[in-house]
Amino acid sequence: MNFQPYAINQSQMIGTYAPEQILRGKVLDLLPDRTALVRLGAKQVVAKVASADPPLKVGQDYLFQIKQGTSPLIAKLIERQQANRSSNMIDDVFNTLQLKEDSLTRQIVQTFLDRGDPLTRESVLQAKALLKMSGNFTGDMQTIRWMMNRQIPLDESLFNIAKGLQDSESISSKLDAMSKEIQRSGVQTASVDQLKNALSSFSILKDGNRFAQLYHEIGDNKGDKLLTSFLADQTSLHSNAAQKAVKEFMASPMALNDMTHLMKELKINQPIKTFISAFRSFALEQIPNLTDQLVGSSDNKNLLFDVLKQLGFDYEFQISEWMTNDSSAERQQPETLKGHLLAVIQDQDAPYALRKAAQEIVQKITGEQLQMVSADPFVAQFSLQIPIPYKRDFTNVSVYWEGKRDRKGAIDPDSCTIVLWLDLTHLKETLVTIHVQNRSVTLNVQNGEADLRSLLASGEPALRDQLSKAGYQLLSLTQTEKIDPHLMKKVTDPLTQTNYRMDVKV
Numbered sequence: 001m002n003f004q005p006y007a008i009n010q011s012q013m014i015g016t017y018a019p020e021q022i023l024r025g026k027v028l029d030l031l032p033d034r035t036a037l038v039r040l041g042a043k044q045v046v047a048k049v050a051s052a053d054p055p056l057k058v059g060q061d062y063l064f065q066i067k068q069g070t071s072p073l074i075a076k077l078i079e080r081q082q083a084n085r086s087s088n089m090i091d092d093v094f095n096t097l098q099l100k101e102d103s104l105t106r107q108i109v110q111t112f113l114d115r116g117d118p119l120t121r122e123s124v125l126q127a128k129a130l131l132k133m134s135g136n137f138t139g140d141m142q143t144i145r146w147m148m149n150r151q152i153p154l155d156e157s158l159f160n161i162a163k164g165l166q167d168s169e170s171i172s173s174k175l176d177a178m179s180k181e182i183q184r185s186g187v188q189t190a191s192v193d194q195l196k197n198a199l200s201s202f203s204i205l206k207d208g209n210r211f212a213q214l215y216h217e218i219g220d221n222k223g224d225k226l227l228t229s230f231l232a233d234q235t236s237l238h239s240n241a242a243q244k245a246v247k248e249f250m251a252s253p254m255a256l257n258d259m260t261h262l263m264k265e266l267k268i269n270q271p272i273k274t275f276i277s278a279f280r281s282f283a284l285e286q287i288p289n290l291t292d293q294l295v296g297s298s299d300n301k302n303l304l305f306d307v308l309k310q311l312g313f314d315y316e317f318q319i320s321e322w323m324t325n326d327s328s329a330e331r332q333q334p335e336t337l338k339g340h341l342l343a344v345i346q347d348q349d350a351p352y353a354l355r356k357a358a359q360e361i362v363q364k365i366t367g368e369q370l371q372m373v374s375a376d377p378f379v380a381q382f383s384l385q386i387p388i389p390y391k392r393d394f395t396n397v398s399v400y401w402e403g404k405r406d407r408k409g410a411i412d413p414d415s416c417t418i419v420l421w422l423d424l425t426h427l428k429e430t431l432v433t434i435h436v437q438n439r440s441v442t443l444n445v446q447n448g449e450a451d452l453r454s455l456l457a458s459g460e461p462a463l464r465d466q467l468s469k470a471g472y473q474l475l476s477l478t479q480t481e482k483i484d485p486h487l488m489k490k491v492t493d494p495l496t497q498t499n500y501r502m503d504v505k506v
Helices: 089-096 103-115 121-131 137-148 158-166 171-185 189-200 211-218 220-233 240-250 254-263 274-285 301-313 313-324 335-343 352-371 454-471 485-492
Strands: 002-005 021-032 035-040 043-048 063-066 072-077 379-390 392-407 409-424 428-437 440-446 472-479
Touching: 002 121, 021 089, 063 089, 103 121, 103 137, 103 409, 121 137, 121 158, 137 158, 158 454, 171 189, 171 352, 171 392, 171 485, 189 335, 211 220, 211 392, 220 240, 220 274, 240 254, 254 274, 254 454, 301 379, 301 409, 352 379, 379 485, 409 485, 440 454, 454 472
Parallel strands: 440 472
Antiparallel strands: 002 043, 002 072, 021 035, 021 063, 035 043, 063 072, 379 392, 392 409, 409 428, 428 440
16 A cells, blocks of 8 residues: 555655554545545555455454655555454464564554554564563553654653653753752762852843842852942931841842832932943952952843753763864863763762762753654654743643754744743743744733733733844734643653644645
């Protein structure tokens, strides 16, 4: 049988299936010219029927084995051995793949067939090896199916990393626990100190003037004294209101809006850039060896990508580049949390509890990296749960991305769907859905706790202006008062199966 794509581009089918794979298929309709509409696994295709005896029947399930995965996609119909038995489809798989009969193997094959997944002798045996000691067959089979969907080798170490993604504890909570354990232990090895500094730097939210980075470089205790001394030269700090404003600012993320509020409360009438510049000069006078680059200007528009980079999502690539191009140069390895965590794992002088916690976080970060692996060279569909710096702490943000890739594998910025899930202190559960089509943007906020329409309206001009500068057009900004549970599940559940279908005319 020669298969042609139905409602999707032929190029999307290439690489989807491989020779010897077996799939369960259902005939949906018989068409003219000896063709049939067939649901093959999770996809619908038009099949050219060479011959079938007995003839194909609409609504009937069949087994197909892929003979050629390149264009044209070719599969053969597997003949049934015992047509009157309800379980004969599994028996036919065992017979075709020459598998030995046992209950675990039978359960694995049944799951693959029921879920529409392609299976081979090798994949069944690999799954069986991973499941021999399993205490959660359903959950572990979900992990194996996800790995096969992403064409990730069924290796034991990768399996354990992927399985760890179903652990409910997020990276943000693990990083919080790690910071507290470092403080509690009081250990001061080189690797632990570097990790402590990296965690402190990461937990500071970047803003337009990098004031918080400067403050961290000085050190919180010394920074408090330095800022108080600086402000005392600017205005009076004797009143309770002034002291309260300074205290609140020191506990804030120290972003531009926090500084604006502080200056208003202290009645400091000068441009905010002048205020920042004056504090920078004051700090450099008091601490001459302070790293001046930390007080330069920066832009926060790439916060998400900056966070991924700081976590170490490109750590392996950067290490490869470093070893290839700079192995003889006096250049430090890339600075990422993942790199510092790996250093602690290898530090035999670090406490066992710290090394174990570092190992768990590394596995969690690596698992999130795996989620970005694409099952289709033309599709980008993945979900991530990552920590975002918030008030010198971490908050967990779930991100779902769905879009297209170009021929080089790069994500197409013109058309995509992005969903963000946040659990906020006051607004509680909030879903933000962003649809981009030909660089036109529609943005919807789902929240059942508060009426955000006036807030969205007040922020719309600034959002529209920023999108315009980036080459996008804002079409609408709205709120929905109920959260879509299906969308919530898609963005928060790990191990998302690729099921995205591009709209392609054929």
